[in-house]
Amino acid sequence: MANGQCTVIVGCQWGDEGKGKIVDVLAEDVDVIARYQGGANAGHTVHIGEEQFILHQIPSGILHSGKRCLLGNGVVLDVLQFFEEYEALAKRGIDVEGRVGVSERAHLLLPYHKAHDRASEDKAAEKIGTTGRGIGPAYEAKAGRVGVRVADLRGGERMEKRVREGLERARQRIGGGSAEPKDELEADVRKSLELGGRLLGMATDTGLEVTRALRAGKRVLLEGAQGTALDLDHGTYPFVTSSNTTAGGAGTGVGIGPTAIDSVVGVVKAYTTRVGNGPLPSGFEPEMDQHIRDLGGEYGATTGRPRRCGWFDAVLARYAARVNGLTGVAVTKLDVLDTIPEILITVAYSTAHGDTEEFPADTWSLESVKPRYETHPGWQADTTRAKSLKDLPKNARAYLDRVEELTGAPITMVSVGTDRSQIIRV
Ligand code: IMP
Numbered sequence: 001m002a003n004g005q006c007t008v009i010v011g012c013q014w015g016d017e018g019k020g021k022i023v024d025v026l027a028e029d030v031d032v033i034a035r036y037q038g039g040a041n042a043g044h045t046v047h048i049g050e051e052q053f054i055l056h057q058i059p060s061g062i063l064h065s066g067k068r069c070l071l072g073n074g075v076v077l078d079v080l081q082f083f084e085e086y087e088a089l090a091k092r093g094i095d096v097e098g099r100v101g102v103s104e105r106a107h108l109l110l111p112y113h114k115a116h117d118r119a120s121e122d123k124a125a126e127k128i129g130t131t132g133r134g135i136g137p138a139y140e141a142k143a144g145r146v147g148v149r150v151a152d153l154r155g156g157e158r159m160e161k162r163v164r165e166g167l168e169r170a171r172q173r174i175g176g177g178s179a180e181p182k183d184e185l186e187a188d189v190r191k192s193l194e195l196g197g198r199l200l201g202m203a204t205d206t207g208l209e210v211t212r213a214l215r216a217g218k219r220v221l222l223e224g225a226q227g228t229a230l231d232l233d234h235g236t237y238p239f240v241t242s243s244n245t246t247a248g249g250a251g252t253g254v255g256i257g258p259t260a261i262d263s264v265v266g267v268v269k270a271y272t273t274r275v276g277n278g279p280l281p282s283g284f285e286p287e288m289d290q291h292i293r294d295l296g297g298e299y300g301a302t303t304g305r306p307r308r309c310g311w312f313d314a315v316l317a318r319y320a321a322r323v324n325g326l327t328g329v330a331v332t333k334l335d336v337l338d339t340i341p342e343i344l345i346t347v348a349y350s351t352a353h354g355d356t357e358e359f360p361a362d363t364w365s366l367e368s369v370k371p372r373y374e375t376h377p378g379w380q381a382d383t384t385r386a387k388s389l390k391d392l393p394k395n396a397r398a399y400l401d402r403v404e405e406l407t408g409a410p411i412t413m414v415s416v417g418t419d420r421s422q423i424i425r426v
Contacts, residue, residue, distance in 0.1 A: 006210075006220045007263045008036075008250040011227030012320035014274040015245075016300070016307060017267040018332030020044025021415060023060040023223050025423050026265075031218035033061025034070035034206055036253025037243035038225035039109050039138065040078040041131040043301025047418040051092075054301050057082050058089065058100060059223045065095055068213075072206045072222075073105035074243060074253025076138035077150065079192040079199060080111070101204035103255070104151040110163065111188035112170035113137040119174040128239055129276030131302050137173075139242035141166060150203050153196035163189060207255020214260060222250040222261070228320040229274075236363045239278025247324040265412065266326040268317055268403070270334045273307040275300045279366040282310035282346040296336040311344040311373065314406035319359035321409045328412035331403060334396065335416045340378045343399060346371040347406065376402065384417045388424055 009026070011017045024046045027033050040056040046063055047053075055062065057078065059069040071077060082102075090096050113134030120136070121127050130136060141147040146166060152159045167189060171182075210220055224245055229235045231245040243249060247264045251257055271292060274280045284292065289309050292298065298307040320326070337343055348355045349369035360366055379393035386392050389400070392414075404411045414424040 004263050006261045008222045008247045009265050010224040010247050010324050012266040012268045013227045013272055014229045015226040016273055017269050019267045020046050020060045022267050022330045027061035027064045030221050032068045032213045032220045033059040034072050034254045035059050035075055035223045036072045036250045037074040039076040039135055040081045041133045041135045042225035045301050048420055058085055069100050070206045071102045072254035073103040075106050076109040077106045078109040079195050083195055100202055102150055102202050103206040104203045106150050107142045107147040109134050109138040110192055111185055112167045115185055116170045116173055127277055136242045153200050210254055210256050234323050236278045263327040264324050265328045265330055266320055266324055267330045269332050270337055272310040272313050273298050275305050275307045280308050280310050281369050282313040282371045283308055284310050311346055313346040315359050317407040321407050326409040329409045330413035332415040334414055335383045338383055343376045343378050344373040347374045348372040386416050
């Protein structure tokens with residue numbers, strides 16, 4: 001198998017690393033792009049010239065004409081939003097027809113999952129800060145073996161019964177406090193099911209498609225959503241999403257074995273951001289937080305919420321390199337730091353029991369760690385036109401060298417602006 005024939009793209013922080021752009025750039029050289037987990041909680045932003053696309057469920061590869069785009073079995077598929085996104089792309093002239101496949105084994109995310117998600121967050125004493133897109137309840141139904149899959153849409157009465165039971169269960173969980181009117185919820189469920197026939201027209205066995213593509217010598221990208229620190233097992237539980245965002249989830253989430261994957265590219269922002277609740281050890285003081293948020297446009301692509309910002313956290317990056325088995329690293333948004341006079345990197349966490357360079361399992365302890373910083377001189381020059389590493393200022397190259405050294409995986413790409421063309425391939 002050629003190196004790079006089957007590559008996973010994975011976020012190495014708390015999501016929003018710029019995976020959409022990296023997938024878009026790499027998609028040019030591949031044949032199939034498959035999402036392996038998550039749902040409409042993701043917001044993958046791609047800029048092409050003056051145009052901006054925000055993709056929630058359809059892989060970012062859709063913006064490259066002719067490429068096959070798959071939603072794997074690990075995805076929880078919001079049917080209404082999926083078709084909205086599909087139609088919106090078609091209206092903007094993207095040739096979506098015949099290019100999108102959805103796994104028959106993918107679970108449907110139905111409107112009652114969203115109502116349940118929002119009601120749970122409203123009531124919770126300790127809020128996760130979810131996107132409200134129904135992700136937790138949909139995966140809960142999947143793990144609880146009461147979910148409805150794409151293939152079930154062929155099932156008539158049996159499927160209807162499962163949906164009725166799902167709706168009833170959600171209502172019980174929501175209790176009296178829901179803002180969703182009962183009739184509206186039922187009407188939305190009905191609308192989703194009415195799209196079932198159309199969805200079945202796109203149904204496929206994603207594992208089989210990907211395997212056949214690889215056997216035919218084609219190249220495949222497996223597109224992750226969210227990031228390592230939001231992984232259900234390896235992230236800052238309970239402030240995580242409900243799927244395995246890490247590279248291990250890629251094989252399971254599309255239906256191929258781990259030996260079919262030969263490379264894993266981890267995406268890191270040149271600094272750190274987080275949206276939703278939970279600890280952010282290298283978080284800035286308020287003034288710098290706002291400054292970087294403004295410079296980097298750090299507002300959620302799905303919810304519009306302001307992202308918290310902080311310095312690059314090498315403890316997390318090194319952990320992500322290990323958990324994902326990174327073979328390469330893509331650094332994004334380097335240009336956002338262009339005007340910053342001094343740039344810090346978190347190299348260790350100071351705890352009551354001494355310093356550690358390992359990312360702790362105990363999320364509550366992460367709330368009280370003090371980052372140990374290393375200080376680097378900024379470059380205070382424009383990087384947005386750099387086409388190769390040698391075009392970068394000396395201090396920017398030194399910063400990247402240190403990021404690479406601390407992360408422990410080679411940097412293969414550096415993004416220096418939002419446009420497709422603003423990319424350095426190493
Ligand atoms: P959920 O995935 O909507 O259940 O949200 C759980 C946590 O993951 C919250 O902190 C969200 O803000 C975060 N999250 C979910 N999707 C994304 C994403 O695409 N980017 C960044 N954070 C996300």
